[in-house]
């Protein structure tokens with residue numbers, strides 16, 4: 291057992307923290323109010339290598355481990371949830387799925403530019419009539435020779451209007467029994483004919499980010515863009531969620547920390563009844579709980595990350611981390627607003643944004659209810675994880691960090 | 702083409718420093734001297750432009766290693782820490798002697814870059830002392846590097862002085878003290894972080910440098926906290942931003958702030 295972060299981890303955390311604090315924090319309220327994404331963010335995250343943080347160097351990434359990904363997500367969401375959402379979809383749900391399931395040719399074509407940050411990536415599972423009930427999705431993919439014709443509407447898609455590459459789940463066999471055996475995954479690009487996208491406005495939170503819809507009308511997707519085999523789409527989507535949820539959980543610990551840090555600062559500044567509110571025991575209790583939530587959430591995330599590094603299946607542990615960390619981030623944000631009193635109710639302080647942003651994460655990537663069902667399923671022996679055809683590779687620093695040119699011929 | 706950039710670790714500018722029994726204490730971590738974020742980045746930019754080698758140096762105990770590692774992570778090639786128990790309580794001249802000896806030991810250095818000053822002590826005399834001991838030309842308050850030609854041994858810079866921007870050309874070797882305008886600080890890169898985390902930083906003692914510590918001419922006797930500042934807050938209100946700005950300007954003139 292070793293609870294220590296390495297020096298590398300600490301430096302990465304500091305670097306991402308500096309970026310988020312110096313370049314995003316000063317204007318985040320403005321962008322949140324405007325309900326627009328600061329156009330400089332994606333290019334800067336690309337330039338700094340954050341968009342390829344845990345992808346091997348040979349695939350255009352930075353070669354760091356899965357723990358580094360979590361630490362980056364925590365620091366990003368410490369400043370604003372929208373920054374972490376980028377990592378969840380671009381890295382967790384899309385790039386890591388390509389790394390896990392893609393052919394060498396697909397990795398070269400799609401993963402390399404994504405890891406370099408030249409292309410942004412998103413994940414399209416949800417539809418107007420299918421969220422938690424994934425098997426109910428209606429998008430179709432009909433094979434015609436060497437192409438698939440895709441039709442359907444994807445909804446609530448993060449980075450809908452920013453992404454170049456979409457990982458789309460559609461039904462190749464709408465009559466399959468059970469239905470999830472009829473799903474297939476495709477890499478659809480925004481420049482394909484028949485792809486239309488738009489953003490949703492009026493969201494409760496993540497207002498400085500892009501969340502939208504992707505409509506596909508007779509989109510011709512070449513066979514080479516099919517990820518995995520026909521009928522593997524459900525498994526690919528679920529394994530992608532093991533990675534997306536990991537980033538969401540890590541981000542939520544950052545949000546809890548944001549609530550805690552801001553509350554600690556405020557309760558030293560604000561006085562009532564002749565003393566700083568930090569001296570009132572009921573306020574102290576809230577601080578103590580926030581610290582407890584942070585510590586527990588962080589440890590759950592680190593366990594999931596440790597398992598990923600070791601190449602162990604972590605669907606249950608990641609689900610637990612995601613459920614706990616996001617639920618507690620909502621609680622922490624509620625308490626942070628409470629500690630700030632009326633000032634917490636206004637956007638003069640950041641805590642109202644934390645509260646609005648926290649609410650999304652208990653809905654996306656498996657609602658809290660879905661995670662409860664999963665946990666109960668595991669505990670009661672009603673659910674077990676079977677090995678996948680392609681597992682997420684364990685972290686091996688030598689493999690991850692070798693330059694493409696250093697790779698021996700025939701490797 | 703070998704550039705040395707000099708740094709030290711200082712308390713984070715946001716750190717809450719208190720003085721207890723004459724000793725300053727704070728809880729926050731040490732960071733790279735904020736002025737050196739600029740000088741280190743400039744050194745790395747020059748390295749890329751001129752295919753030069755950059756060595757980052759600090760004089761002091763192990764607490765300065767983090768600043769050196771930060772430099773490696775930003776892109777410096779090597780780090781060296783100069784320290785010897787005999788230097789405890791050193792003054793700036795002893796500091797400069799040790800630093801100059803270490804730079805001489807490297808042998809091929811033609812450009813030494815410092816940040817404007819040390820943010821904690823507010824001192825910059827070590828820049829001039831080091832230059833003098835090395836016999837290098839010194840250019841302080843450099844806001845822009847206009848040209849650098851290692852082959853011809855010349856450098857042209859812009860200095861920010863009271864009279865305005867002064868353009869100066871000089872022969873190498875030279876010592877620069879650089880201001881914030883010199884460049885935009887860079888963050889460490891992931892590859893740099895990997896290198897820095899693995900780095901074992903060599904420590905050069907006085908015997909390695911072949912010098913004696915000497916005795917400090919100046920000695921710090923004690924620290925005490927500055928008197929607490931009493932502030933008053935006044936909200937300036939008005940119908941429009943313009944009105945508020947006008948009232949504020951009037952007030953600032955009245956109080957002789959402007």
Ligand SMILES: Cc1cc2nc3c(=O)[nH]c(=O)nc-3n(C[C@H](O)[C@H](O)[C@H](O)COP(=O)(O)OP(=O)(O)OC[C@H]3O[C@@H](n4cnc5c(N)ncnc54)[C@H](O)[C@@H]3O)c2cc1C
Nearest residue numbers: 413414415416420421422446447448650653654655657659
């Ligand atoms: C900001 C944001 C970003 C998103 N980004 C993406 C994205 O990038 N890609 C993507 O594909 N999707 C994305 N989504 C969609 C998200 O994954 C879905 O909203 C989520 O899966 C829930 O589906 P739903 O909204 O249709 O709710 P529903 O599935 O209709 O659920 C409604 C309610 O019923 C509950 N419920 C449902 N079934 C059960 C059950 N069996 N037992 C108990 N309770 C149940 C749910 O927990 C919930 O409370 C995003 C959503 C948001 C808000």
